[in-house]
Amino acid sequence: MRLTQGAFSFLPDLTDEEITAQVQYALDKGWAVSVEYTDDPHPRNNYWEMWGLPLFDLADAAGIVAEVVACRRAHPEHYVRLNAFDSTLGRQTTALSFLVGRPTVEPGFRLERQETTDRCIRYTLHSYATDRPAGSRYAAP
Amino acid sequence: MTRPQHQPFRAQPASSAAARAEAQPPAGPPPLAPDAKVDLQAARAESGVEKVLTELDTDLVGMVPVKARIAEIAALLLVDGQRARFGLSGSTPGLHMSFTGSPGTGKTTVALRMAEMLHRLGYSRRGHLVSVTRDDLVGQYVGHTAPKTKDALKRAMGGVLFIDEAYYLFRAENERDYGQEAIEILLQVMEEHRDDLVVIFAGYADRMDQFFAANPGLSSRVAHHIDFPDYSIDELMAIGQLMVAREGYRFAESTLPVLREYLSRRSRQPRFANARSVRNALERARLRHANRLLESGLPVSRDDLMELRPEDFLSSRVFTDPVDGTPAGPATG
Ligand SMILES: Nc1ncnc2c1ncn2[C@@H]1O[C@H](COP(=O)(O)OP(=O)(O)OP(=O)(O)O)[C@@H](O)[C@H]1O
Ligand SMILES: [Mg+2]
Numbered sequence: 001m002r003l004t005q006g007a008f009s010f011l012p013d014l015t016d017e018e019i020t021a022q023v024q025y026a027l028d029k030g031w032a033v034s035v036e037y038t039d040d041p042h043p044r045n046n047y048w049e050m051w052g053l054p055l056f057d058l059a060d061a062a063g064i065v066a067e068v069v070a071c072r073r074a075h076p077e078h079y080v081r082l083n084a085f086d087s088t089l090g091r092q093t094t095a096l097s098f099l100v101g102r103p104t105v106e107p108g109f110r111l112e113r114q115e116t117t118d119r120c121i122r123y124t125l126h127s128y129a130t131d132r133p134a135g136s137r138y139a140a141p
Numbered sequence: 142m143t144r145p146q147h148q149p150f151r152a153q154p155a156s157s158a159a160a161r162a163e164a165q166p167p168a169g170p171p172p173l174a175p176d177a178k179v180d181l182q183a184a185r186a187e188s189g190v191e192k193v194l195t196e197l198d199t200d201l202v203g204m205v206p207v208k209a210r211i212a213e214i215a216a217l218l219l220v221d222g223q224r225a226r227f228g229l230s231g232s233t234p235g236l237h238m239s240f241t242g243s244p245g246t247g248k249t250t251v252a253l254r255m256a257e258m259l260h261r262l263g264y265s266r267r268g269h270l271v272s273v274t275r276d277d278l279v280g281q282y283v284g285h286t287a288p289k290t291k292d293a294l295k296r297a298m299g300g301v302l303f304i305d306e307a308y309y310l311f312r313a314e315n316e317r318d319y320g321q322e323a324i325e326i327l328l329q330v331m332e333e334h335r336d337d338l339v340v341i342f343a344g345y346a347d348r349m350d351q352f353f354a355a356n357p358g359l360s361s362r363v364a365h366h367i368d369f370p371d372y373s374i375d376e377l378m379a380i381g382q383l384m385v386a387r388e389g390y391r392f393a394e395s396t397l398p399v400l401r402e403y404l405s406r407r408s409r410q411p412r413f414a415n416a417r418s419v420r421n422a423l424e425r426a427r428l429r430h431a432n433r434l435l436e437s438g439l440p441v442s443r444d445d446l447m448e449l450r451p452e453d454f455l456s457s458r459v460f461t462d463p464v465d466g467t468p469a470g471p472a473t474g
Contacts, residue, residue, distance in 0.1 A: 013150045052288075059267045060299025062337040067295075072150070101150050 001108025003041050006098040023061035026084035031095055032056050035067050037080045039137040042127050068100050077103040077138040103138035172228030179223045190215050193258045203376040210367050218262040233336045235364045241346040242369025245417030248343045256301040267299035275309040278323040286319040290326045298337045307342035308352035331362050372415050377404045381419045392449050399451040409464040426453040
C-alpha cells in the first residue's frame with residue numbers, strides 16, 4: 001500500500017529536481033524548511049523525528065536538498081518528509097508538507113474492530129510495520 | 142483505473158558534482174550544429190555583466206590587476222556558457238578565490254561585486270554574499286563547530302561565502318583547536334558543492350601565505366589568488382574626491398595640496414588603512430567643518446555647506462605626530 005500523506009502524494013514520487021523547485025518556492029515565500037523522518041507512519045503520528053534543526057535564513061534550496069539526501073542515506077527504508085513553516089503573524093502554521101523519501105516495501109495498515117458495550121464497534125488503524133521494533137520495521141526485501 | 146507508473150524517490154549515492162553531472166544531462170534546447178556561429182558580444186551584452194564591470198571601473202579607483210583578473214573570469218564564464226550551447230560540456234570551473242592585501246584596499250567591496258557578477262553570468266543562482274569570520278564558523282566545545290560551519294555554508298549556497306581574516310581559522314600553536322574541524326568541513330563542501338557556492342578567503346598577504354602553507358588542501362582548491370596592491374597617493378586622492386562627491390561635499394582648490402600632504406604623512410604612520418583612512422579623514426573633516434560653520438556665527442551659503450577647507454584638515458594630529466618612526470600615542474584611522 002503506497003502511503004499518501006501531505007502534498008503531491010497522489011503524484012509519482014518527485015525527482016530531486018522537482019523537490020528542489022518546491023523548496024525554492026518555499027524559501028522565496030520566506031518559509032523555514034525542516035526535514036523529518038520516521039518508521040511509524042500512522043496518520044495520527046504527528047511526532048516524526050527531526051533531522052537537525054529547521055533551516056533558517058537560506059537563500060538557495062541546495063542546502064536543504066543536501067540534508068534530504070543525507071537523511072535518506074542515514075535512514076534508508078524510512079519515510080522522509082519536508083515541512084515548510086510560515087511564521088508570519090496570523091498564519092504561524094505549516095504551509096507545505098510533502099514526502100521526499102519512502103521505504104521500498106510498504107505493507108500498509110489493517111482496520112481493527114473493537115466490540116464495546118451495546119454491540120458498538122470502534123474502528124482503528126494498525127500499521128503492520130509497527131509490529132516490529134523501531135529501526136527494523138521496513139527491512140529491504 | 143490505472144495509476145501512473147510509480148517511480149521511487151531516486152536514491153543518490155553522493156551529491157558530488159561529478160555524480161550529478163552524470164545524473165542529469167543538460168536540459169534545455171538541443172546543441173547547436175557544429176558549424177554554427179555564436180555572437181560573443183551579443184551574449185556579453187545580454188548577460189548584463191558589462192554594467193557590473195563598468196560600475197567596478199568607475200566606482201573603484203586603481204586596482205588594475207584586480208579588475209583585469211575579474212574581466213578574465215567574466216570572459217571565461219561567458220565562453221563557457223557558449224561552449225555549453227554546442228554541447229561542449231567541460232567541468233564547471235572552480236571559482237574559489239583568495240583576496241590578499243593590506244587593510245582598506247577594497248577586498249570586501251570587491252567580494253560584494255563579485256557575487257553580483259557571478260550571478261549575472263549565471264554561475265551562481267542567487268548572487269548574495271554571506272560574510273563570516275572565525276566566530277561564525279568555529280564553536281566553543283566539542284560538537285559545536287560542525288553545525289555552525291555547515292549552517293554558514295548552507296546559508297551561502299547559491300551565492301558567495303566570504304571568510305574575512307581567514308587565517309584565524311587555523312591556530313598552529315593549538316592542535317586541539319576546533320578551527321581545524323571547520324577547515325575540514327570547508328574542504329569537503331568546496332569540493333562536493335562546487336556548483337552551489339563560491340568561497341572567497343580574505344586577509345593580509347603575509348598571514349594568508351602562512352595559512353595556505355599550513356593547509357595545502359585549501360590552497361589547491363583555490364583557483365584564483367588575487368592580490369590587492371596598496372594605493373599610491375594619487376589614487377588615494379582620487380578615492381577622496383570620489384567619496385566627497387558621493388556625500389555631496391567638495392574640496393576647495395586650496396585644500397588639495399593639504400589633503401595630499403595629509404595622506405602622504407598618514408601613509409607613513411602606524412595603522413594606516415589605505416582607502417579606509419581616507420574615509421576616516423573625511424569623516425573627521427566633516428566634523429571640523431560643521432564646528433567651524435557654527436562657531437563663525439555668520440550666515441552660511443550652499444557653497445559654505447559643501448566646501449571642505451584646508452583648516453578642516455590642518456588641525457589633525459596627523460600633522461603633529463611623527464612619521465615613519467615610533468608611534469606617539471595611538472593614531473586613529
Ligand atoms: N579603489 C577604491 N575606490 C574607492 N573606494 C574604495 C576603494 N577601495 C576601497 N574603497 C573604500 O574603502 C573602504 C574600505 O574598503 P574595504 O572594506 O573593501 O577594505 P578591506 O580590504 O576589506 O579592508 P579590511 O582588510 O580591513 O577588511 C570602503 O568604504 C570602500 O568603499
Ligand atoms: Mg574587509
